[in-house]
Amino acid sequence: MILAIFVVTANGQTTSLETCFNLARDHNMTLRQAKSALLSSQYNLQAEKKSYLPKVDLLSSYTYLSSPLTVNLQTVKDGIVEGSSKQSVNAANEVFKEVTGNDLSQAAQDRIYNASKNIIGSVYPNYNPSLSKQSYFVAGLGVRQPIFLGNKLDAASNLAQSLVNSADINVDLVNKEVDFLIAAQYLRILYLNTLFNKQQIMVDALTKNNNYAQELVKNQILAPYQKSWTNVILTQAESHFNNIKLEQQNAYIELNKLLGVPLDSAIIITDTLKYAVIEPFKPEGDFWESNPVYKMAGSKISYAKTAEKISSSFSLPNIFAIGNYNLYQRDLPLLMPDWFVGLELQWTLFNGQTRKRTLAARQLIEEAKLAEKNASLGIQVLSTVARNKMKSLQNEVASLDNARKDAHTTSRLITERMRNQLSSPKDVNDALLIETEIEKGYHTAVFGYYLAAAEYFNSLGKPQQITQYIK
Secondary structure, three states: OHHHHHHHHHOOOOOOHHHHHHHHHHHOHHHHHHHHHHHHHHHHHHHHHOOOOOEEEEEEEEEEOOOOOEOOOHHHHHHHHHHHHHHHHHHHHHHHHHHHOOOOOHHHHHHHHHHHHHHHHHHOOOOOOEOOOOEEEEEEEEEEEEEEOOOHHHHHHHHHHHHHHHHHHHHHHHHHHHHHHHHHHHHHHHHHHHHHHHHHHHHHHHHHHHHHHHHHHHOOOOOHHHHHHHHHHHHHHHHHHHHHHHHHHHHHHHHHHHHOOOOOOOOOOOOOOOOOOOOOOOOOOOHHHHOHHHHHHHHHHHHHHHHHHHHHHOOOOEEEEEEEEEEEEOOOOOOOOOEEEEEEEEOOOOOHHHHHHHHHHHHHHHHHHHHHHHHHHHHHHHHHHHHHHHHHHHHHHHHHHHHHHHHHHHHHHHHHHHHOOOOOHHHHHHHHHHHHHHHHHHHHHHHHHHHHHHHHHHHOOOHHHHHHHOO
16 A cells, blocks of 8 residues: 555656545455455355354263252152062062972962061161262263254355345445545545635736735835735735645545545645536436445345245244263263263244244335335436536536636736726736636536536446546
């Protein structure tokens, strides 16, 4: 950037509008911000395209209990006593059958059952034992693979793609607006250069008139108060001249900001504003469709449609494949196997917000369509108004051109009459002031004409076209 500015300033050549456009494309802060947003959305799209990949997490937990875990033996006492008593009966019967070949009598089995039940019941613990550990630590690898998410992944990817498209269009939109602002600022500098040169001529003419009045006073031909009047007019002209120089400095600072270069960069623009007729052709067809403003409004329709799909997908189930591999487990009251796999289903059966969100998304589509139509109408209005302004200012420029020529002739004639002592220096001052105001009005109209042309080309989405009319 610094090298480019150095080359322009070192050559001492005036910086063209095309050069300003090229500098801004690389260094304008707003444009760089838009490009950064585009890059961010592209990275986000790449991330969404990888959402089908499994998710692997390192899972670990440390748990400290306020008191050790307690095993409630009383809830299973009856089952244990009953089962153990029956096992004793079966064992005794098998031994008796092995010796005698016959089963125990029912009375013997009942006695054994009752005796076993009494013995086991008497020795069964009448308390709930506690485990020795109060803290536990486990660790493992967890895997979660999406299988079906009700088109949520596709919708999220489409949404990310629509954001990329919008960001891309936004870069073009920002570039267009920056080019228009640079063109307008460049025209302003040309306009100020023109006023600067004209005011310099005016100051020189008033200085000569002031000196001539001084000679007339010395020769006692002119009254001193008339000489004082020439001093007042000259002072005002010099003040106006200095104000124009300050406006030029401010204009360069504002241009440097638009270009994205240091504010004190020595951009050189020595050209002045020269009038040339521009025929504002009427655009044909749907010309607004190429304008980034319209494209940006259209991109919101795609975004809204994708948002509707996402909202509708919330009513569909989600299916995941899950798995876990234990890396560490110790002193647990229950030991888990080293690994397991499975399927997980998540299905929201009722959510009062889903339907309203879908309706809101559908309404957003309608809003985006209206915004697109409004954008097309706005562009058409801008184009028509700009062309009409150009026609109006073209007539005004022609009228003021004739007026300034007449004013210049009048000033020249009055100056000649003063040299022949047929008019006073005040008459010359008055004529020069009127000529200056008419000249300023003429160049202001020319400036407005070129601004209207820049607005017209901007409505077409091509603000750079103004460069071929600024020579």
